[in-house]
Amino acid sequence: MSDSFSSYLKERCKTVDRALNGYLPQARTRPGTIHEAMRYSLFAGGKRLRPILSLAAAEACGGNLEEALAPASAVECIHTYSLIHDDLPCMDDDDLRRGMPTSHVKYGEGIAVLTGDALLTIAFEILAQTPPTKRYDVGAYVTELATASGSRHLIGGQVMDLEGEGSDVLLSPPQLKFIHQSKTAALLTASIRLGAMTANVTPGKLEALTVYGQSLGLAFQVIDDILDVTQTSEKLGKSAGKDEATNKSTYPALFGLEKSRKEAARLTKKAHEALKPFGKKGQRLGEIAEYLLNRDY
Ligand code: GRG
Numbered sequence: 491m492s493d494s495f496s497s498y499l500k501e502r503c504k505t506v507d508r509a510l511n512g513y514l515p516q517a518r519t520r521p522g523t524i525h526e527a528m529r530y531s532l533f534a535g536g537k538r539l540r541p542i543l544s545l546a547a548a549e550a551c552g553g554n555l556e557e558a559l560a561p562a563s564a565v566e567c568i569h570t571y572s573l574i575h576d577d578l579p580c581m582d583d584d585d586l587r588r589g590m591p592t593s594h595v596k597y598g599e600g601i602a603v604l605t606g607d608a609l610l611t612i613a614f615e616i617l618a619q620t621p622p623t624k625r626y627d628v629g630a631y632v633t634e635l636a637t638a639s640g641s642r643h644l645i646g647g648q649v650m651d652l653e654g655e656g657s658d659v660l661l662s663p664p665q666l667k668f669i670h671q672s673k674t675a676a677l678l679t680a681s682i683r684l685g686a687m688t689a690n691v692t693p694g695k696l697e698a699l700t701v702y703g704q705s706l707g708l709a710f711q712v713i714d715d716i717l718d719v720t721q722t723s724e725k726l727g728k729s730a731g732k733d734e735a736t737n738k739s740t741y742p743a744l745f746g747l748e749k750s751r752k753e754a755a756r757l758t759k760k761a762h763e764a765l766k767p768f769g770k771k772g773q774r775l776g777e778i779a780e781y782l783l784n785r786d787y
Pocket of ligand 1: 535536537538539569571572575576588645673674711714
């Protein structure tokens with residue numbers, strides 16, 4: 491990663507954290523436990539990939555950072571809620587996330603469920619503060635995020651994942667692709683689309699960004715599956731090697747590591763191609779795609 495791209499990511503992380511800090515109730519706000527727990531998971535670390543994509547998409551469409559901060563913060567709240575709930579004993583039952591004890595380990599299961607609920611809810615409170623543009627009103631923003639987070643996408647993917655658990659039979663490639671698209675690519679794509687919508691993006695460019703987001707989102711999950719096999723828990727900040735141990739259907743399980751890496755590279759190339767209409771303005775989005783392909787955590 492070049493020094494300038496690395497400073498760009500750090501700078502964007504700071505901008506996102508400042509915005510989140512401003513939107514979230516203070517930890518001492520009554521009842522303190524829930525607000526402390528929301529902040530604990532939100533500020534535990536994390537790459538801030540989804541909000542950074544929102545901001546980069548707004549800039550690629552000629553918009554500005556300020557107006558994209560609300561949707562950027564909202565998507566990070568949804569993402570963090572999904573991680574908290576995914577880690578619960580009734581789901582993936584994990585005790586490590588973002589290098590820290592998971593929410594239920596620290597606060598107990600009841601508070602962890604409520605913390606996820608509170609982050610899901612506040613996401614829409616924050617999103618509603620996004621300035622409307624000529625083409626997109628607050629209703630359009632809410633529909634975008636609600637659809638990506640709901641039963642046809644994020645939650646739907648999790649349902650299929652849960653149902654596949656404990657089965658000796660691996661999923662078919664189209665089934666696995668559908669889960670990855672729902673669970674991972676949909677929220678990433680919505681993050682990008684929301685950022686672009688704050689810049690009053692044209693329908694044509696919005697479609698190009700959708701192709702970029704879906705390809706990048708799928709590539710991201712293929713790499714995530716690969717890292718689960720090849721990296722340590724310490725490096726990832728979450729439990730590694732779980733997919734294999736639980737006989738989970740993943741890209742490496744279905745295709746092997748080498749074919750999975752090739753697939754991630756093919757999807758990343760498709761993401762780059764979708765950026766053509768943006769010329770130089772799409773440079774950051776292109777760099778993000780490359781960074782995600784080559785990441786090691
Ligand atoms: C429980 C409603 C509900 C949904 C769960 C998103 C999800 C569905 C589960 C989380 C676990 C998982 C494997 C999700 C797939 C997406 C993914 C790889 C998330 C991790 O995202 P990163 O790497 O995490 O961006 P950080 O911590 O960097 O933000």
